[in-house]
Amino acid sequence: MQQQRDRFVEGCVGNGIEETEAANVFDLIVEFAGYGFPKAHSAAYAYITYQTxxxxxxxxxxYLAALLTIEAGNHDKLSRYIAHVRExxxxxxxxDVNDSAQDFGVVGTAIRFGFAGIKNVGDGAVASILAARDEEGRYTSLFDFTRRVDARKVNRRVLEALVKCGAFDTLHDNRARVWASIxxxxxxxASEQRDRAVGQESLFGGLPDAEWSDDPKLLELPAWPDRERLANEKELLGxxxxxxxxxEVAAELARYTDCTATTTEGRYGRDVRVGGLLTGLRETRTKxxxxxxxxxLEDLEGGFDLVIFSDPYNLHFDLLRAAESGGEFGEGPIPILVSGKLEESDPPKILVSEVMRLAEGEERLTVNLRLRLMASEAGCDSMEALRSVLESYPGDCEVFVHITIPGESETIVSVGGLRGVDSSEELKRDVDALFGRAVAERGL
Known part of the structure; x- marks a missing residue:
């Protein structure tokens, strides 16, 4: 480019143009060349856009099966596209060892996950699985599978991946038993294949191959807990x-969040609140x-990249570590709510300002407490007792009392002289106990 610059500037100067002006013009040409298209290029892309x-x-x-196949090796993108497919x-x-192909494929109105999208399952292993299936038909068990595939290509690591992601589920419904029996x-x-190689009869006295279908039983083990089973699926499939x-907390997430991984369009540059599970937390140091x-942060539809600067990181450090590790006592994944500024990237990025447990959402995000009473429950003694309970929980949350006369009217009143309450679970429990039924509702 420097040679072209020199020629261009020299030519311009020879034609009476100032050297500085010529250099500026060349700089503009260089900048445009970084992303400049002729009309033919634009037309070709427009045609491809129309086709897709x-x-x-x-x-x-x-179309979506082809898209998933293209991104089979990128599990971050794959998970987002799968969320889009489901949406x-x-x-x-x-x-499935009997129904999957190399690539993602269409089955009726569904898409079958392809072998290419499973971690640790290479092209050689896939070719062996498909060849044996095409030659001798569908697999009938784990033992039938290992007998027929090429053990040099479908090794233990491949078998473990297939079991953990559920590819044997239609043959055996307990993954833990299959895993233990690998x-x-x-x-x-291997014993049968060695016997075949040296031309010996098998342990079963030379029975034909068909008799090998008399498989031993899988080892007895309880099924994997949900947490382990799902973690394995996420690891291998994305x-x-x-x-x-x-x-189990989908309803709570929908109530306390205003954005998901697939609804970020038009929200960039604004504060959002999202919820999900924290993974891959790593610490670094600023300059x-x-x-x-x-x-x-992974939600039900995809994920967000989190950037947690020093102040919020130190403030919420214990919760962040507990959320990632599953808590001090290993109680499992801890769903959290994250607030911050949403920035456009792939995946979407959030500059975190606040973090809380999802379980704390109702208490911390409540802005008012509404008490729904029948007129017969709103006598003087009851209301005085109610005031006494409310005053014992001072805070900033407003209180509104709805008094209903069935079939006639509903009146909403405030509690005179009461500045606010702490809308804790304890207050809600005490108010409900006062009237012998659930009357307190938190409002966001």
């Missing part, structure tokens, strides 16, 4: 197949030696 839009609109399952109303079926299955298959650790952190 047409395919997505008219052949959605096939569009299509199911993503788990990998060594036995591998040794049995998403959860048989459930989600946040499934001034202060601690700060980075991490990933």
């Amino acid at each position: 839009a047409y395919l997505k609109a008219n052949h959605r399952p096939e 569009s109303g299509l199911d993503v079926l788990p990998p 060594e036995m299955a591998v040794e049995r298959a 998403f959860y197949v048989s459930g989600h650790p946040l499934g 001034r030696g202060k601690r700060m952190g980075f991490g990933t």
